[in-house]
Amino acid sequence: MPKIENTILSDHVYEGIRDMIxxxxxxxxxxxxxxxxxxxxxxxxxxxxxxxxxxxxxxFIEQQSRYGFFVKVFDCKEMQDLYAVRAGLEGIAxxxxxxxxxxEELQHLAGFxxxxxxxxxxxxxxxxAQEDKHFHSTIVKYSANRIMxxxxxxxxxxxxxxxxxxxxxxxxxxxxxxxxxxxxxxxDGFLAQEMIIQHHLKSKEVLKQQCxxxx
Amino acid sequence: MPKIENTILSDHVYEGIRDMIxxxxxxxxxxxxxxxxxxxxxxxxxxxxxxxxxxxxxxFIEQQSRYGFFVKVFDCKEMQDLYAVRAGLEGIAxxxxxxxxxxEELQHLAGFxxxxxxxxxxxxxxxxAQEDKHFHSTIVKYSANRIMxxxxxxxxxxxxxxxxxxxxxxxxxxxxxxxxxxxxxxxDGFLAQEMIIQHHLKSKEVLKQQCxxxx
DNA sequence: CAGCTTATTTTTGCATACAATATCAAAATA
DNA sequence: TATTTTGATATTGTATGCAAAAATAAGCTG
Numbered sequence: 001m002p003k004i005e006n007t008i009l010s011d012h013v014y015e016g017i018r019d020m021i022x023x024x025x026x027x028x029x030x031x032x033x034x035x036x037x038x039x040x041x042x043x044x045x046x047x048x049x050x051x052x053x054x055x056x057x058x059x060f061i062e063q064q065s066r067y068g069f070f071v072k073v074f075d076c077k078e079m080q081d082l083y084a085v086r087a088g089l090e091g092i093a094x095x096x097x098x099x100x101x102x103x104e105e106l107q108h109l110a111g112f113x114x115x116x117x118x119x120x121x122x123x124x125x126x127x128x129a130q131e132d133k134h135f136h137s138t139i140v141k142y143s144a145n146r147i148m149x150x151x152x153x154x155x156x157x158x159x160x161x162x163x164x165x166x167x168x169x170x171x172x173x174x175x176x177x178x179x180x181x182x183x184x185x186x187x188d189g190f191l192a193q194e195m196i197i198q199h200h201l202k203s204k205e206v207l208k209q210q211c212x213x214x215x
Numbered sequence: 216m217p218k219i220e221n222t223i224l225s226d227h228v229y230e231g232i233r234d235m236i237x238x239x240x241x242x243x244x245x246x247x248x249x250x251x252x253x254x255x256x257x258x259x260x261x262x263x264x265x266x267x268x269x270x271x272x273x274x275f276i277e278q279q280s281r282y283g284f285f286v287k288v289f290d291c292k293e294m295q296d297l298y299a300v301r302a303g304l305e306g307i308a309x310x311x312x313x314x315x316x317x318x319e320e321l322q323h324l325a326g327f328x329x330x331x332x333x334x335x336x337x338x339x340x341x342x343x344a345q346e347d348k349h350f351h352s353t354i355v356k357y358s359a360n361r362i363m364x365x366x367x368x369x370x371x372x373x374x375x376x377x378x379x380x381x382x383x384x385x386x387x388x389x390x391x392x393x394x395x396x397x398x399x400x401x402x403d404g405f406l407a408q409e410m411i412i413q414h415h416l417k418s419k420e421v422l423k424q425q426c427x428x429x430x
Numbered sequence: 431c432a433g434c435t436t437a438t439t440t441t442t443g444c445a446t447a448c449a450a451t452a453t454c455a456a457a458a459t460a
Numbered sequence: 461t462a463t464t465t466t467g468a469t470a471t472t473g474t475a476t477g478c479a480a481a482a483a484t485a486a487g488c489t490g
Contacts, residue, residue: 008280009444010268034471044445049473053225053265057272059365065223066451066472081362088307088363092299092412147296150274151366197307224474250441259475264443281442281481 009043014051016041021060021071032061032069058154076211080204082155087200089151090136091193093143094180098189105142109135110185113177120170128170135177139196167203176202224258229266231256236275236286247276247284273369291426295419297370302415304366305351306408308358309395313404320357324350325400328392335385343385350392354411382418391417 017037020026037048052069055061062072074082097105112135116128140152166173176199183192232252235241252263267284270276277287289297312320327350331343355367381388391414398407 008442011280046444046446050264050268050443053268054272057269057369065226068452068472078362081360084307084311084358084360085304085362085366088303089300092303092306096299143299145296145299147293147300147370151300151370154272154366154369155362223472248441261474261476265473283442283482 010047010050013037013041013043013047014054017048017051017055018060021055026071028071028073030071032071034069060154076207080207080211083200083204083207085151085155086136087197087204089148090139090200091197093139093145093148094184094196095189095193096145097139097142098184098187098192101187102142102144106184106187109138109142110181112138112181113174116170116174118171118174125170128174129166132166132173132177167206173199225262225265228252228256228258228262229269232263232266232270233275236270241286243286243288245286247286249284275369291422295422295426298415298419298422300366300370301351302412302419304363305354305415306412308354308360308363309399309411310404310408311360312354312357313399313402313407316402317357317359321399321402324353324357325396327353327396328389331385331389333386333389340385343389344381347381347388347392382421388414 017026017032026032032052034045034048034052038045041048052061056063056069059072061069063069094109097109113131116124116131120128137152140148143149176195180192180195180199183195232241232247241247247267249260249263249267253260256263267276271278271284274287276284278284309324312324328346331339331346335343352367355363358364391410395407395410395414398410
């Protein structure tokens, strides 16, 4: 009877570095200093290398041969791509959730953005940003689709999406969120999908404008 | 002036192992024997470990702590999930391709499945399976969306989708493929998206039936 | 012989050592 | 002063050694 206590050092190191990235401790573009991690985590290079390689596979870290490892930076084009992916993935997720009739989950989703009404105070804006993030990640969670959830985590694109604050003003997106929630309340999977797709594609369009104006 | 020739051993090893998996040399469920790879590739354990860790991040390989590394097996539920993901991703890909008017790409896509007419000979079936695979991977390629392409490769779900042959008979899917191609010819992004979504969701449904009948 | 215990071999996970390359700073040249 | 050249330091990529755990084989008990 094996497997009494299987605590692998690499796994802890992996989680540690990943949390540093997600927590902003290691910001995008930051070079990974292995020796610093050796001291900070109190382990040798081996488990650190294993963790970093895994994070390269998960697109958290980018390798530049012989130059070092860097926390992945998402440029404007990639941010647009991220929003297209979100549109496709969250769209099909909400559609299937409604079509398969997961009642509890849908009732929870139907309750989002309830207390929000314009105009927003500063505090409202903060709460709204939180609600936004929570709403979209909950959709992926309720998809009960492991592959989708892994993709979500791998790229951590939700986190990245919000790292520079909201793409568009609440004045613009609140109505869209209400449309999505209403479609959910009506149990109209097709409409909910289309609403969420348009929601993300609009954000993608705004990012595109920002891109081209930068160059 | 650095970077004259930056050939990293780990990268070659990574590609080698990945190709072994994709080529069926290392079938799903197979245990990865590191020492065998040491001999076969003529390198030490270090680059092999780096490559394996990266492949764990890319979901090609699964780690079972202290027991070893195994080529990822996709069970029936995960295969269903894969088809939901394909529906969402390829759907938005074709929609954006049409909306953004990439003419050359669309003309290429419009030419798929042209010579195929029922009934099929044995040779037709083989050619059709190839065409199918090629069609769907081309859509992802033409999305010009790096994130989506990476996700595609990471999970190699296209390859997995076909590893047990076609899910459904050509008699059923040829018409669907023609519908998708027709929507592309009409430059109707919304319809093309919906057609491809339904196409994949039907396959997902068939997989679900197979699942429940197995248990 | 079946089932358990013990011994042997293999493999995993980690640490360390070392050579090749890159980075950085000081000295030398124009 | 601006630009090379040179040398010292740090970091990367790889190989190797070693202890703990697991898989496997051999011996023992009933």
